[in-house]
Amino acid sequence: MTVLEVTGLDVHYGLRRQRRQALAGASLAVERGEVVGLIGETGSGKSTLARAVLGLVRPSAGRIVIDGEDVSGYGERQWRSLRRRGVVQYVFQDPLRSLDPDLSIADSLVEPLLIQGVPRAAAEAKARTFLAKVRLDEELLPRLPGELSGGQRQRVAVARALVTEPKLVILDEPVSALDAANRVQVLEILKDLRAAGIALVFISHDLGSVAGIADRIAVLYQGELVEVGSARDIVVTPQHPYTRLLISSAPTLSTASAGRAEREALRALLTA
Numbered sequence: 001m002t003v004l005e006v007t008g009l010d011v012h013y014g015l016r017r018q019r020r021q022a023l024a025g026a027s028l029a030v031e032r033g034e035v036v037g038l039i040g041e042t043g044s045g046k047s048t049l050a051r052a053v054l055g056l057v058r059p060s061a062g063r064i065v066i067d068g069e070d071v072s073g074y075g076e077r078q079w080r081s082l083r084r085r086g087v088v089q090y091v092f093q094d095p096l097r098s099l100d101p102d103l104s105i106a107d108s109l110v111e112p113l114l115i116q117g118v119p120r121a122a123a124e125a126k127a128r129t130f131l132a133k134v135r136l137d138e139e140l141l142p143r144l145p146g147e148l149s150g151g152q153r154q155r156v157a158v159a160r161a162l163v164t165e166p167k168l169v170i171l172d173e174p175v176s177a178l179d180a181a182n183r184v185q186v187l188e189i190l191k192d193l194r195a196a197g198i199a200l201v202f203i204s205h206d207l208g209s210v211a212g213i214a215d216r217i218a219v220l221y222q223g224e225l226v227e228v229g230s231a232r233d234i235v236v237t238p239q240h241p242y243t244r245l246l247i248s249s250a251p252t253l254s255t256a257s258a259g260r261a262e263r264e265a266l267r268a269l270l271t272a
Ligand SMILES: Nc1ncnc2c1ncn2[C@@H]1O[C@H](COP(=O)(O)OP(=O)(O)OP(=O)(O)O)[C@@H](O)[C@H]1O
Pocket: 013, 014, 021, 022, 040, 041, 042, 043, 044, 045, 046, 047, 048, 049, 205
């Protein structure tokens, strides 16, 4: 089942003389339980594509269908209602942007459920379940985000994105701010999500950090999706010159700076 279908998406920023195109004719489909890595250098349009799918920027052309619902013509009210239903969730690179610094971890997890109309007791029970899913201890519930480590915070941000049981989660550089041990843990959690049938779009500027987890990889270059293929094909037989350049310059693909788990995942991929 297709969870996200983006067709011919154009996004422009600015007006008149300042107007410039950030996305040009982007088309991409993401299936249930699939992990799609979206890679490209800084400014290539990765976050713009994510923002368009969340209704945070309005495309100038193209179609977006989320879980069978054509949202292309939605106005602000309809987008807000879609976001409230929690069908699509977003995790930022910096968990402090995904979490309100003044809300306890418990409240951060319970809030999206209360907005959906879930009774408080049921919401609190669910918050505990999802904290366990990201392998965190319940003793963290009363704390503020500032009282957690970066890795713990990112896992709370993932748990918060999950409580509404979304069909699609977009993760924008979710592990780049983490150290190697935390990166591996978050990647393991993401693999659990895939097994649970959630579709993931994993954004990164580094091919090496998505190659081990993505089923398919989409390569953005100057606002255009220049190549989309299985992770293995992209890594082993890249077609577009820009993809080839990314492969040759991906630090974790040359294994020197990759963690052990990443190296193993890559080796498995390359020998599959
Ligand atoms: N709010 C905005 N107003 C004007 N231009 C913008 C805005 N946001 C992004 N852009 C421009 O659109 C292009 C794509 O930006 P985008 O943030 O999508 O890139 P990215 O691939 O996510 O980059 P990064 O890896 O640095 O986050 C860039 O040229 C950027 O300068």
